Amino acid sequence: MMKDSSSTGSIPAAENTGLAAQAVNAIEGLSGVHPGYRRAHARGICCRAVFRPNGLAAAFTTAAHLQEQESAAVVRFSGSSTDPALADLLSPAKGMAVQFSLPDGGSTSLVGATVPVFFARTPESFVDIVRTAHKAQEGNLGPLELMKEITTHFSESKESFLSLNKLKPPASYAELQYYCIHAYFFVDTEGRKRPVKFEWKPEAGVRSLSLADARQQPDRYLEDELELRLKDEPVIFQLDVIFGEDGDPTDDPTKAWPDDRRRIEIGRLCLTEVITEPEELLMDPGAVTEGIELSDDPILHFRRTAYGESFHRRRKEQ
Numbered sequence: 054m055m056k057d058s059s060s061t062g063s064i065p066a067a068e069n070t071g072l073a074a075q076a077v078n079a080i081e082g083l084s085g086v087h088p089g090y091r092r093a094h095a096r097g098i099c100c101r102a103v104f105r106p107n108g109l110a111a112a113f114t115t116a117a118h119l120q121e122q123e124s125a126a127v128v129r130f131s132g133s134s135t136d137p138a139l140a141d142l143l144s145p146a147k148g149m150a151v152q153f154s155l156p157d158g159g160s161t162s163l164v165g166a167t168v169p170v171f172f173a174r175t176p177e178s179f180v181d182i183v184r185t186a187h188k189a190q191e192g193n194l195g196p197l198e199l200m201k202e203i204t205t206h207f208s209e210s211k212e213s214f215l216s217l218n219k220l221k222p223p224a225s226y227a228e229l230q231y232y233c234i235h236a237y238f239f240v241d242t243e244g245r246k247r248p249v250k251f252e253w254k255p256e257a258g259v260r261s262l263s264l265a266d267a268r269q270q271p272d273r274y275l276e277d278e279l280e281l282r283l284k285d286e287p288v289i290f291q292l293d294v295i296f297g298e299d300g301d302p303t304d305d306p307t308k309a310w311p312d313d314r315r316r317i318e319i320g321r322l323c324l325t326e327v328i329t330e331p332e333e334l335l336m337d338p339g340a341v342t343e344g345i346e347l348s349d350d351p352i353l354h355f356r357r358t359a360y361g362e363s364f365h366r367r368r369k370e371q
């Protein structure tokens with residue numbers, strides 16, 4: 054089992070290094086290289102947190118952090134842009150990455166975003182779509198024309214772009230719902246596997262700003278707001294697990310599961326303070342632990358190598 058994603062020693066030997074490098078090169082094509090920054094979700098803010106499981110997941114998984122004991126966690130909120138200088142309002146989707154510390158000294162991560170589905174079904178189509186976006190940028194297409202251009206050639210992107218179009222300017226990183234998108238498998242004490250997805254729900258509820266209000270905000274209003282909020286009170290998120298049924302795709306991040314699937318809350322994450330980003334932090338959604346397995350989703354597997362590639366590049370530049 055893969056355990057620790059937080060040190061360079063655990064970065065996987067890439068089976069797909071060529072394609073991972075191509076993916077990261079394609080991303081860099083969008084706004085250039087910003088030395089020392091992540092190649093996507095470039096700007097973010099980290100918080101210290103504690104995860105308190107409620108014990109309900111224990112019937113379905115042996116994962117140590119989902120039993121009864123609390124674990125320390127690091128949370129990083131981010132805007133999706135490849136450009137760290139872009140104003141918060143201008144990067145539509147936001148991210149929430151959580152790295153849980155495990156009792157054996159390792160760690161495991163969940164990486165979510167504010168849209169429930171992704172725009173590419175395979176690593177190859179990801180690279181093609183990002184390159185198309187780059188070409189369209191050079192041809193000075195506006196965001197709507199660009200989406201039209203992409204969905205005409207890549208029909209798999211439609212659901213994701215519909216979700217992106219519905220996003221409103223967030224009021225706070227603490228008042229957004231985050232979807233971990235990919236399917237994983239819970240493995241119980243008998244070795245039985247169940248397909249699951251994860252979602253973080255804000256205890257404060259979901260709230261957005263009107264476009265007029267959002268336009269009045271400073272470029273980094275979401276980071277400023279979070280720092281102020283945490284000086285007054287902790288920020289809480291509930292972790293929900295959703296169980297897939299026969300026929301629900303586990304290999305396709307562009308497709309959502311039906312809304313009526315069984316869902317249970319399995320714990321709460323309590324964020325207490327903003328911290329400087331820990332050194333060598335890599336939020337790897339493929340870093341699972343015993344009791345959780347990766348599904349057959351090719352994007353989920355590919356993210357390990359692409360994040361490793363980005364990590365190596367930014368680390369060399371620091």
Ligand code: HEM
Nearest residue numbers: 091092093094129148150164165166171179336359363364
């Ligand atoms: C082919 C698919 C994808 C590629 C190639 C890709 C690429 C990247 C890269 C290169 C980074 C920077 C990693 C680092 O330097 O640490 C990153 C970060 C991130 N990505 Fe993706 N990504 C993909 C899919 C997704 C999906 C499906 C989601 C939605 C959950 C997502 C959400 C995020 C978030 C939230 C971060 C910031 C993580 C952090 O705070 O450390 N990505 N992505």
